[in-house]
Amino acid sequence: MSSPRYIGRFAPTPSGYLHFGSLLTAVASYLDAMHHQGCWLVRMEDLDTPRNIPGASDHILRTLRTYGLHWNGEVLRQSDRLQRYQQVIDQWLESGQAYYCDCPRREIIANNGVYPGTCRERQLPAAPDHAVRLRVTDQPLSFDDRLQGTITRNILQTSGDFIIRRRDGIIAYQLAVVIDDIDQGMTDIVRGADLLDSTPRQLWMYQLLRHPAPRYLHVPLIMRLDGEKLSKRLGSAPLEADQAVATLHRALRILTPDIPPELASAPVADQLEWAVRHWQPERLPQSRQILDPTMVQG
Structure with missing residues (x-):
């Protein structure tokens, strides 16, 4: 039986940077893939060419490596297809x-x-x-x-x-x-709950193309205390390489609430290793959005 295949999706617009909201869903997808001994692929969804910024894709890929999110195979770019x-x-x-x-x-x-x-x-x-x-x-x-x-x-x-x-x-x-x-042979899709309403339209196309649909896991969107979504469209600050350890730990506190406090200063590889072993997505809130618990709790 072949390994499950997951996709990390990144749209290099409009800021050209990876933000915390995008990191959170990427980490969830990565953890699910690694927990099930699967492959994690990366795709640049760069179809909106008027908004693409030169060098944005490369910056996103460098950020993923900095945060320990290493992918399998070549990066697919939609603009090539x-x-x-x-x-x-x-x-x-x-x-x-x-x-x-x-x-x-x-x-x-x-x-x-x-x-x-x-x-x-x-x-x-x-x-x-x-x-x-x-x-x-x-x-x-x-x-x-x-x-x-x-x-x-x-x-x-x-x-x-x-x-x-x-x-x-x-x-x-x-x-x-x-x-x-x-x-790409995707078997599993892990993404934000803002795309729940898109899924039936995609299921319809799977039917028309006579292909089985993948399994879906839609994780809650993380909202700021003012009720706004943590996303690039709201001008969230770009991720900084020198803050990778602290920022990854913040993401894992949301996705795996039992992560030991002592891992807060551990290398990203050690944090991810622990999170892969303890990944239990069914413990996430069954809702489309939640307040950022790391900000609520301080």
């Missing part, structure tokens, strides 16, 4: 599973964020400013998350036919990650 994504889009356009759309964003906003299917039967031709949408089922899709339990969504009712290529030509995240996960 545009032809592969377009191949799938073309197949779906040809079969009628996907279609062109010129609807403005305000129309979807006016419909409570659910695309009303305006272009479903219009048979618009290809055009530089047309998005591509994927037809979705009107049936509920369910999956069992290892922490959050059973999640059920009807995509047509919650979002409608969704975009797989934007009007500016950029491939949508939803499509790219599914194709990458299939091509």
Whole structure:
């Protein structure tokens, strides 16, 4: 039996740095992979080319090494795989599973964020400013998350036919990650709970591509005391190499609350070794977000 395969996902935008929120989900994915004697791969999700910063990917990779998160194999960069994504889009356009759309964003906003299917039967031709949408089922899709339990969504009712290529030509995240996960043989996905609502859309694409979906574990988002998410979009401070020992210990206090205090000054390799052996994700809070306990407790 082959080893389980996990993915560490990193979008090198807009700051060009790795932040604590991203580190936390990366560590959770790494711990789960190592605990199950699996492989941990790294992917740069750099499709949003106008926002990419030169050197950002290399900076992220250096930071991962500094924090002891060593990956298997070559780093996959989505910007190198545009032809592969377009191949799938073309197949779906040809079969009628996907279609062109010129609807403005305000129309979807006016419909409570659910695309009303305006272009479903219009048979618009290809055009530089047309998005591509994927037809979705009107049936509920369910999956069992290892922490959050059973999640059920009807995509047509919650979002409608969704975009797989934007009007500016950029491939949508939803499509790219599914194709990458299939091509890389991913068996397990560990990521933040903010992506829970994306999972049914990805399950639908797995069905269309006739490929089994991976197992999912969505860990809670860590919120600041003011209620804001710890993320690069909120301007969180970039991780500093000389603070790796203290910052990793802070992350492990959240993910593995029983970590011994004496490990606070231990090398990152020793901290990770302990955390891999004691990894119990089922002990994490079964919620989408929690306050940062390391800040609450001081």
